[in-house]
Amino acid sequence: MDLTLTPEMARFRDEVRAFLQAHRSEYDAGQPKDVLAWQRLLIDNGYAARTIPKAYGGYGAEPDILKSRIITEEFIRADAPRGIANQGVSMLVPTLLEVGSEEQKKQWIGPTLRGEVIWCQGYSEPGAGSDLASLQTKAIEAGDDFLISGQKIWTSTAHQADMIFCLVRTEPDAPKHEGISYILFPMTTPGIEVRPLTTMTGHAEFNEVFFTDVRVPKANVVGGRGRGWFVANTTLKHERGMLGDPNATEARLNALIELMKTETVGGERIIDNPLFRDRLMQLQARVFAMKFNGMRLLTAAQTGEGAGLAGLVVKLQGCELNHQIAALAIDALGELGILYHDGPHLRARGNWQRNYMFDLGLIIGGGTAQIQKNIISERGLGMPREPSPAKA
Amino acid sequence: MRFALSEDQKMLQASVGKAIADLAPLDRVRRYAEGKETIAADIWAGLSDLGLPGLMIPEAHGGLGLGLLEAAVAAEALGGAVAPTPFLGSAVLAPLALTLGGTPEQQARWLPKLASGEATAGVCIAEAVAGARDGAGVVAKDGRLEGFCLFGLDAQDADLLVVADRDGKLWLAERPAETAVMSSIDETRRLSEVIFAGTPAEPLASNEALTRLRDAAWVVLAAEMLGAGQTMLEKAVAYAKERKQFGRVIGSFQAVKHLCAEMAAELEPARALVWYAAYAFDHAPEEASLMAAHAKAHLSEIGRFVARTSTEVHGGIGMTDLLGLHYWFKRLGQNRQLLGGPEKVREYAARVQGLAA
Numbered sequence: 206m207d208l209t210l211t212p213e214m215a216r217f218r219d220e221v222r223a224f225l226q227a228h229r230s231e232y233d234a235g236q237p238k239d240v241l242a243w244q245r246l247l248i249d250n251g252y253a254a255r256t257i258p259k260a261y262g263g264y265g266a267e268p269d270i271l272k273s274r275i276i277t278e279e280f281i282r283a284d285a286p287r288g289i290a291n292q293g294v295s296m297l298v299p300t301l302l303e304v305g306s307e308e309q310k311k312q313w314i315g316p317t318l319r320g321e322v323i324w325c326q327g328y329s330e331p332g333a334g335s336d337l338a339s340l341q342t343k344a345i346e347a348g349d350d351f352l353i354s355g356q357k358i359w360t361s362t363a364h365q366a367d368m369i370f371c372l373v374r375t376e377p378d379a380p381k382h383e384g385i386s387y388i389l390f391p392m393t394t395p396g397i398e399v400r401p402l403t404t405m406t407g408h409a410e411f412n413e414v415f416f417t418d419v420r421v422p423k424a425n426v427v428g429g430r431g432r433g434w435f436v437a438n439t440t441l442k443h444e445r446g447m448l449g450d451p452n453a454t455e456a457r458l459n460a461l462i463e464l465m466k467t468e469t470v471g472g473e474r475i476i477d478n479p480l481f482r483d484r485l486m487q488l489q490a491r492v493f494a495m496k497f498n499g500m501r502l503l504t505a506a507q508t509g510e511g512a513g514l515a516g517l518v519v520k521l522q523g524c525e526l527n528h529q530i531a532a533l534a535i536d537a538l539g540e541l542g543i544l545y546h547d548g549p550h551l552r553a554r555g556n557w558q559r560n561y562m563f564d565l566g567l568i569i570g571g572g573t574a575q576i577q578k579n580i581i582s583e584r585g586l587g588m589p590r591e592p593s594p595a596k597a
Numbered sequence: 598m599r600f601a602l603s604e605d606q607k608m609l610q611a612s613v614g615k616a617i618a619d620l621a622p623l624d625r626v627r628r629y630a631e632g633k634e635t636i637a638a639d640i641w642a643g644l645s646d647l648g649l650p651g652l653m654i655p656e657a658h659g660g661l662g663l664g665l666l667e668a669a670v671a672a673e674a675l676g677g678a679v680a681p682t683p684f685l686g687s688a689v690l691a692p693l694a695l696t697l698g699g700t701p702e703q704q705a706r707w708l709p710k711l712a713s714g715e716a717t718a719g720v721c722i723a724e725a726v727a728g729a730r731d732g733a734g735v736v737a738k739d740g741r742l743e744g745f746c747l748f749g750l751d752a753q754d755a756d757l758l759v760v761a762d763r764d765g766k767l768w769l770a771e772r773p774a775e776t777a778v779m780s781s782i783d784e785t786r787r788l789s790e791v792i793f794a795g796t797p798a799e800p801l802a803s804n805e806a807l808t809r810l811r812d813a814a815w816v817v818l819a820a821e822m823l824g825a826g827q828t829m830l831e832k833a834v835a836y837a838k839e840r841k842q843f844g845r846v847i848g849s850f851q852a853v854k855h856l857c858a859e860m861a862a863e864l865e866p867a868r869a870l871v872w873y874a875a876y877a878f879d880h881a882p883e884e885a886s887l888m889a890a891h892a893k894a895h896l897s898e899i900g901r902f903v904a905r906t907s908t909e910v911h912g913g914i915g916m917t918d919l920l921g922l923h924y925w926f927k928r929l930g931q932n933r934q935l936l937g938g939p940e941k942v943r944e945y946a947a948r949v950q951g952l953a954a
């Protein structure tokens with residue numbers, strides 16, 4: 206174990222600090238004033254899309270896990286926004302890098318990174334949630350095109366999206382995991398209807414999406430026809446990592462500590478209440494454990510060793526932890542924690558309340574807690590799979 | 598940056614694990630716990646071949662001169678076997694006290710003997726760290742100790758004692774008037790009541806020594822809990838793959854798999870926390886106390902969860918004496934309370950960050 210910084214790394218840390226200092230006026234409390242301009246600035250300086258080749262619109266640096274960690278730490282310390290991390294950037298881009306054609310990479314990665322193209326992820330269907338491979342949306346051959354019909358659900362940001370990466374069944378007679386293709390198409394294609402679904406947060410974060418004979422060129426398939434299950438799993442791996450990101454959790458814990466130090470009830474600071482303080486300390490230990498677990502994962506990636514269980518538990522633990530942090534914030538706020546809509550007594554623009562509700566969704570999305578436990582016990586502990594039901 | 602055990606550390610872990618499995622298999626642990634054997638000196642002697650007693654003792658005094666991270670790695674292996682050894686008191690805390698606060702003469706007199714395993718040392722700091730119970734406490738007058746300490750670690754049969762007095766000052770005492778075993782739920786680690794009646798003692802010089810001792814003790818107790826918890830998880834998984842009910846192994850039932858997954862999900866990140874706490878003790882002094890406190894409290898919490906859950910996975914047999922699973926359950930229970938339960942330790946974690954008065 207050696208966590209000391211070489212002089213080169215110490216210099217790099219100073220560089221990141223100087224950058225954030227110089228651009229302090231371009232963001233506020235974790236929010237960039239101009240999202241697209243900020244994103245361009247980050248890419249140009251290598252603080253976003255760092256290791257993505259220049260040819261595809263990235264910064265083109267050699268992968269260096271330590272530098273990435275230094276960037277993350279300094280951005281958290283400065284409460285600076287990390288740049289765009291939507292589903293396109295976090296999931297589609299790494300997928301294209303791994304399995305996309307040269308043309309697909311050239312066409313989509315750059316604009317996606319710069320935030321010019323917004324994507325949505327069309328996986329889940331009303332009858333295919335956890336059992337995703339049973340999806341029914343069908344793609345019928347029509348010359349060089351497919352005609353796509355069916356329904357997707359829970360599609361985040363479909364109402365804002367320019368494009369969709371979508372799972373469709375191209376081989377109806379193949380076994381369920383082998384008949385799926387991963388395909389890209391514009392949300393403006395005729396035959397697509399998006400209906401917002403309002404969630405408990407009061408916002409329409411996701412949608413139902415209906416397809417009726419949507420014409421999409423066969424060339425838009427990523428990673429080969431019938432290989433969609435494999436391609437989607439590549440994406441899901443990235444989604445799980447993103448959903449349990451301990452750095453984001455640490456930033457939230459820091460905000461909670463600030464809240465508890467500044468809020469008072471009956472003249473007493475919340476942090477001075479031993480019960481609340483004890484809950485805070487319990488969560489802090491968990492946040493540290495996840496943070497250091499993340500450092501183990503970085504090292505494992507660096508040395509090419511498998512991360513094993515340490516990697517499999519991230520989504521389950523990380524999402525639960527986020528929810529508990531929000532829950533403590535609500536309890537600490539007490540009656541103020543039940544306010545939600547704008548008003549003189551609302552704190553942090555209602556972010557804690559929104560997190561408390563929305564984080565519940567993240568425990569479900571990207572593979573539910575139960576599905577994560579199946580993965581941990583089967584792949585991590587080598588326990589038997591559920592016997593499949595006898596064929597009727 | 599490399600956040601992983603080094604090859605040497607992995608080798609230490611494996612060799613301690615292997616040695617302790619040979620020296621203290623469950624039936625040996627059982628005989629000791631049942632009082633059928635009062636001394637486990639042969640186990641300690643066996644571990645001396647690996648240099649374990651001198652792990653943290655400087656090479657100049659015959660030890661290996663390693664750090665707390667290595668001690669934590671060893672403690673994890675020892676906790677995994679619920680082995681009766683004086684590791685915490687004799688190999689970690691007393692050597693630390695001597696290296697931090699001992700005079701050259703005291704060091705030369707004791708460290709080589711402790712390193713070879715020829716002498717053992719006990720530590721009485723419970724009152725100074727976690728508060729006095731039942732009127733316990735020691736006062737020093739004219740180089741002599743009066744009073745008594747509770748929950749002495751490895752103090753029984755020890756040749757040397759490190760004792761904190763009522764003011765938190767540390768003393769070296771050679772021959773206590775009397776030590777009495779405090780029978781506890783976990784008889785694999787005996788705790789002692791140590792009574793002083795004009796016992797000659799020499800003061801240790803360092804004022805920080807007690808803080809360092811406490812931090813080291815918290816990390817080592819946490820590492821033991823990690824090892825004990827890991828064993829309980831492994832035993833549960835192995836049992837679930839064998840035991841059949843309803844015509845299939847119980848490990849194929851999702852309810853059982855999920856219990857095991859939850860144990861693993863708690864233990865895995867906790868491993869990183871223990872490593873970091875030990876690393877901070879050795880290399881990042883400004884974080885050492887906070888991380889030690891968090892490691893101790895967090896491992897106490899998840900240790901209790903794993904102890905309960907593994908027992909539940911075993912069904913009725915987990916409750917019996919037959920498998921001996923309860924020895925791990927009890928070690929986890931003991932470590933949770935020793936030198937401060939989780940609430941107490943978390944209050945301290947808040948204090949070192951300036952979040953509590």
Ligand SMILES: Cc1cc2nc3c(=O)[nH]c(=O)nc-3n(C[C@H](O)[C@H](O)[C@H](O)COP(=O)(O)OP(=O)(O)OC[C@H]3O[C@@H](n4cnc5c(N)ncnc54)[C@H](O)[C@@H]3O)c2cc1C
Nearest residue numbers: 326327328329334335359360361566569570571572573575
């Ligand atoms: C906020 C949010 C955003 C989302 N965004 C998107 C998106 O952008 N694109 C997209 O395609 N999808 C998205 N999803 C969908 C998400 O992937 C699914 O909700 C999720 O996979 C679960 O499917 P389901 O909702 O149908 O629940 P179900 O699969 O019906 O599960 C219901 C309950 O049954 C349990 N269960 C199911 N199967 C098993 C099993 N084998 N073992 C044990 N328990 C089981 C589940 O754990 C859960 O508790 C989003 C969901 C949320 C909440």
